[in-house]
Amino acid sequence: MLTELQTISELQELPAIRAYLQTRLAGMHHPQLTTAIIDAVLLASVEAVTNIIKHAYADATDRALRVCLSLQDDLLCITLLHHGDRAMPEQIGEPDFSGMREDGFGLFIIHELMDTVTYGREAPDWQCITMTKSLL
Amino acid sequence: MQFVKEQVAEVTILMPQITWLDASNVPQFKDAIQPHLTDKLQLIIDLTPVDFMDSSGLGAMLSVLKKVDAAHGELKLCGMSRKVRALFELVRMHRIFEIYNNREEALKSFEGGMEASS
Numbered sequence: 186m187l188t189e190l191q192t193i194s195e196l197q198e199l200p201a202i203r204a205y206l207q208t209r210l211a212g213m214h215h216p217q218l219t220t221a222i223i224d225a226v227l228l229a230s231v232e233a234v235t236n237i238i239k240h241a242y243a244d245a246t247d248r249a250l251r252v253c254l255s256l257q258d259d260l261l262c263i264t265l266l267h268h269g270d271r272a273m274p275e276q277i278g279e280p281d282f283s284g285m286r287e288d289g290f291g292l293f294i295i296h297e298l299m300d301t302v303t304y305g306r307e308a309p310d311w312q313c314i315t316m317t318k319s320l321l
Numbered sequence: 322m323q324f325v326k327e328q329v330a331e332v333t334i335l336m337p338q339i340t341w342l343d344a345s346n347v348p349q350f351k352d353a354i355q356p357h358l359t360d361k362l363q364l365i366i367d368l369t370p371v372d373f374m375d376s377s378g379l380g381a382m383l384s385v386l387k388k389v390d391a392a393h394g395e396l397k398l399c400g401m402s403r404k405v406r407a408l409f410e411l412v413r414m415h416r417i418f419e420i421y422n423n424r425e426e427a428l429k430s431f432e433g434g435m436e437a438s439s
């Protein structure tokens with residue numbers, strides 16, 4: 186099963202993206218796709234989309250953003266495609282857990298909630314972030 | 322963005338009228354709550370209506386906490402959904418905030434809150 190949403194790099198689109206994923210995930214009817222896993226996938230996806238808009242696109246609006254969701258062989262896969270700057274997660278340090286910093290949690294949350302997170306290219310001009318969650 | 326405001330003795334309770342708090346509406350949240358942040362404020366934010374929060378929303382809560390602390394006030398949170406609470410625990414912010422199950426427990430935690438709420 187593969188489904189795709191084509192949208193734009195606008196933070197106001199976040200609720201619509203989340204609603205889209207929630208509807209599609211609820212319709213997958215996989216026995217191991219629990220509410221907790223759906224919640225985790227939705228949060229990780231919102232964090233990743235926000236990072237793309239804020240960092241890869243540097244808050245530029247109206248840029249292309251594709252949200253792809255698939256379930257194959259008990260592996261849930263979310264792929265986010267964009268034309269922005271390549272992500273450099275290796276340059277991001279640990280979050281500040283002291284409460285002094287208000288930001289810097291997004292990447293940590295994504296990696297904590299998903300089983301794998303990879304960054305790459307699809308076709309010459311699409312950057313992609315692929316996040317997977319095993320349903321076994 | 323609107324808040325339902327309730328005053329119980331010295332304690333102000335604000336309940337945001339939103340079902341999510343993420344990067345799409347955090348600026349509006351910060352703007353809307355700012356006028357309520359007075360000196361020595363004893364504040365409870367009741368998050369009962371908020372079904373979804375991301376790290377931007379959590380950052381907004383940290384912003385409020387810092388402002389309340391700087392003004393010698395106190396902030397307590399209550400009414401978190403299971404998944405909002407899970408977010409706070411994931412990034413260890415349950416150690417930073419005072420979190421209560423509901424506003425009655427939050428009120429009791431304020432000195433004198435018991436008498437005020439009875």
